[in-house]
Amino acid sequence: MKILIVDDFSTMRRIIKNLLRDLGFTNTAEADDGTSALPMLQSGNFDFLVTDWNMPGMTGIDLLRAVRADERLKHMPVLMVTAEAKRDQIIEAAQAGVNGYVVKPFTAQVLKEKIEKIFERVNG
Amino acid sequence: MNHSDSLLGDLESTLKTHARELVENLEQGNFGEAVQLIHELNKARDRGLYHEVGKLTRELHTAIVNFQIDPRTPVAEEVSQITDATERLNYVVTMTENAANRTMDLVEQSAPLVNELGDEASRLKAEWSRFMRREIDADGFRDLARRIDQFLGRSERHAQTLSTNLNDIMLAQDYQDLTGQVIKRVTQLVTQVEQDLLKLMLMASSVDRFAGIQHNLDELLEAKKKEKGPTQAEGPQIAADKRDDVVSSQDDVDDLLSSLGF
Known part of the structure; x- marks a missing residue:
């Protein structure tokens, strides 16, 4: 299981990386916005994408749309971990095809639940 | 007027x-x-x-x-007050980032020590139970005694390291006082x-x-x-309970998503 973590803040990437490692996911890579993440996804055999929304360059919602529009990536599970908390935004992300939505600040428990739920659905 | x-x-x-x-x-x-x-x-x-x-x-x-x-x-x-304020806020960003990284460094250093002690303790516990049930011969017991001795030494050393790390984690939070003062001054300038x-x-x-x-x-x-x-990103909501168009917890997010068929 190879996971790409996309966030413009290195500390947040590090926190998510540590939490994922505790959950048993040790194969992770990092990108600081959509522009650098997309080519990595297209060439890197990733199985799962965790992304922030608000980033310079390409935002998380645009990255999600780009992933869904890419023939080879469109089935990849995407979890959004973001401070964006407007109802319209959550609906927008859902319509764009997000698989899970976690609002910051979050707990290790919430992240674990959402990831497990996504894999249950993907495998089931 | x-x-x-x-x-x-x-x-x-x-x-x-x-x-x-x-x-x-x-x-x-x-x-x-x-x-x-x-x-x-x-x-x-x-x-x-x-x-x-x-x-x-x-x-x-x-x-x-x-x-x-x-x-x-x-x-x-x-420098103008605005430039000064920008520098001050950059200082806050640097300070908080350094503190977060320092804290995570120490946590990453400490976690393996705790895991090591926990793992060795469960192994020794199983051996000890066997000894209590008299399932261990003299050679086995000598081996167990030697491992317990090593374990006690390691526990003492790790406890000391962990105690130092916890103290350092606490000290890494000293940015709060300094950044608090800086932010208060910038807030005054913004009001002005x-x-x-x-x-x-x-x-x-x-x-x-x-x-x-x-x-x-x-x-x-x-x-x-x-x-x-x-789609305009707004960043963290600081008064989510005062706005209707914003969720105020992860539960709200989950409710909203389930109402959409998630």
């Missing part, structure tokens, strides 16, 4: 009186008088305008001095700048009033509305 109100009042009453006299003079055929009155009217209007422009110039100068962005002021060698900007806005509006400029408010509002689409 009171001053410019009274000035506007003076001008208005002068205009009204002169206009009436002008009509009367024209009706009675006193064209010389009428031309003189038109001249008076012009003078009154110019006087008002000059006065207002002069006042605005003075106020504008004060406002600029307040912002400390005028290169001719004596403080020009020093807002007041100065408000003054400038009031001045601009009195220019509009005096010169008779009209703005299309509907058009301005429409343009502002267009700027703010739903």
Whole structure:
């Protein structure tokens, strides 16, 4: 299981990386916005994408749309971990095809639940 | 504003009186008088305008001095307050980032030690149970005693390291005091700048009033509305409970998503 973590803040990437490692996911890579993440996804055999929304360059919602529009990536599970908390935004992300939505600040428990739920659905 | 109100009042009453006299003079055929009155009217209007422009110039100068962005002021060698505030906020970003990284370094150093102790303790516990059930021979017991001895030594060393790490994690939170002070000062500056900007806005509006400029408010509002689409990222919500269009917890997010069939 190879996971790409996309966030413009290195500390947040590090926190998510540590939490994922505790959950048993040790194969992770990092990108600081959509522009650098997309080519990595297209060439890197990733199985799962965790992304922030608000980033310079390409935002998380645009990255999600780009992933869904890419023939080879469109089935990849995407979890959004973001401070964006407007109802319209959550609906927008859902319509764009997000698989899970976690609002910051979050707990290790919430992240674990959402990831497990996504894999249950993907495998089931 | 009171001053410019009274000035506007003076001008208005002068205009009204002169206009009436002008009509009367024209009706009675006193064209010389009428031309003189038109001249008076012009003078009154110019006087008002000059006065207002002069006042605005003075106020504008004060406002600029307040912002400390005028290169001719004596403080020009020093940084402007805005530049200073930007530097201060960058300092906050650096401090918080350093503290977060320092804390995570220490946690990453500590976690393997705790795991190691936990794992070895469960292994020894299983061995100890076997010993209690008399399932271990003399050689086995010597081996167990040696491992327990090593474990106690390691526990002591790791406990010391962990205690130091916990202390360092606590000390890494000292940014809170410093950044708190910096942010408070920047907040004061923002409030000051807002007041100065408000003054400038009031001045601009009195220019509009005096010169008779009209703005299309509907058009301005429409343009502002267009700027703010739903995809515009807003960052963390600091008063989520006061807004209806914002979720206030992860539970709200989950409810919303499940209502959408997730």
